[in-house]
Amino acid sequence: MLKIQFYYLYAIVLFVVIACGGSSDESEEIIEQLDNENPVIVCVDPINIFIEANENGSIVNYTTPVGTDNLSGVVTEQTAGLPSGDVFPVGTTTNTFLATDKAGNSTSCSFDITIERNAPSSDSPYFIEDNNPLPTGKKWVKVEGLTDEFNENALDEVKWKNTDPSKWIGRAPGLFKKNTVSQAEGNLQLTANILSEPEVVNDVTFTHEGSNITSNTAAEVGYYFECRMKANKTFMSSTFWLINVRNEGEGCDVRTTELDIQECVGQITSTDSWAQTTDRHMGYHMHSRNTTCTETPTGTVGGDTLIGGIASEDYHVYAAWWKSSTEVQFFLDGKKVYSGSPEAEFNLKMYLRMVVETYDWNPVPDDGGMTGSEEDRTTYYDWVRTWKLEDE
Structure with a gap:
């Protein structure tokens, strides 16, 4: 009426x-x-598109919404997002349209376009577009002893060692315990927790438990290492790295070389300014230390790169190419983020490690730091893959 x-x-x-x-x-x-009646505008349903693992985006065509009104003269404009026919990046783009009539009445609608990459192929290393450093005339070949899809129900002890109490037992207050390691749903799972009772080892008191997985096969110069990992949400670490066994060397090779590909924490308790992004970065370093010869340089080279979110929110692919004894390249989600030279030559064999430990710079919070669910306290490794170069 x-x-x-x-x-x-x-x-x-x-x-x-x-x-x-x-x-x-x-x-x-x-x-x-x-005219006091708002115009009408209806957006299309959300659009989800999957692209290849090495692609960065996709052209998307959609029906552009047009506003209508009880009177002529309504104007429609896009106020957010990208127009139909543009290349949409990986992730979610929200597109918003505003319809305004001559009287100034307006109505808006929005819809999302989500671009997701397919899982990286297990047949080759994961690189985005032209980031593959493959030399001419070479091909990547999988190193089976340092590769695992974690699809079985138990850890493959031919490939991996679950904690060695005769060697490194952890940094107090975090003690490495075998029971923190499990494998299910295609993931290696390392779960941090508080010990049921404090334990004293070598006159040191431990209150928390973490994990230490070490490869039984040694890695060599020229190998490319990658893992798809989601960090835990605790103050303890989520890591992927390599280190040598110091006493395997002779003479001036009795020293330590360590290649950190990813080190992060889930909860920042440190007040140090440099530590305030350690829950959302890829931390990579090359360490040279514990030398027996004064002419052997020591020191640390590396840095960190923000991953575009919190490391515990989603899986990311962390990787490094041990290109030579004097150069290592680091990759995040298929893109090279850093290249550097260690202080001393990285020419000693190293072993892969997946470790959840405590850091002295990120202390235990007052509540013990383990109030989250088991899922929150777990670092997930979807897969670890290692590659070497061979002639085509």
Whole structure:
């Protein structure tokens, strides 16, 4: 009934304006004053597209929404997102459209376009676009002893060692315990926790438990290492790295070389300024230490790169190419983020490690730091893959 009355009134006013010789501008002004009905605009449903693992985006065509109104002259504009036919990046893009009539009434609608990459192929290393450093005439070949898809229900002890109490037992207050390691749903799972009772080992008290997985096969210069990992949400670490066995060397090779590919924490308890992004970065370093010869340099080279979110929120692919004894390249989600030279030559064999430990710079919080669920306390490794170069 109200609509009928409105249109009736509108017709009478318009007739009076025209009959009295009123201008078109005046009539439009009267129409605008009388129009109190918002325009209508309807967006399309959300769009989800999967692309190849090495692609960065996809062209998306969609029906552009157009506003309608009870009167002519409605204008539609896009206020957020990308137009139909553009290349949409990986992730979610929200597209918003606004319809406005001559009276200034407006209505908006939005819809999401989500671009997701397919899982990286297990037949080759994961690189985005032109980031593959493969030399001409070479091919990547999988190193089976340092590769695992973790699809079985138990850890492959031919490939991996679960904690060695005769060697490194952990940094207090975190003690490495075998029971923290499990394998299920295609993931190696390392779960941090508080010990049921504190344990004293070598006069040191431990209150928490973590994990230490070490490869039984040694890695060599020229290998490419990658893992798909989701960090835990605790103050303890989530890591992927390599280190040598110091006493395997002779002479000046009795030293330590360590190649950290990813080191992060899930909860920052440190007050140090440099530590405030350690829950959302890829931390990579090359360490040279514990030398027996004064002519052997020591020190650390490396850095960190933000991953675009919290490391515990999603899986990311962390990787490094041990290109030579004097150069290592680091990759995040298929893109090279850093290249550097260690202080001393990295020419000693090293062993892969997946470790959840405590850091002295990130202390235990007052509540013990283990109030989250088992899922929150677990670092997940979807897979670990190692590659070497061979002639085509």
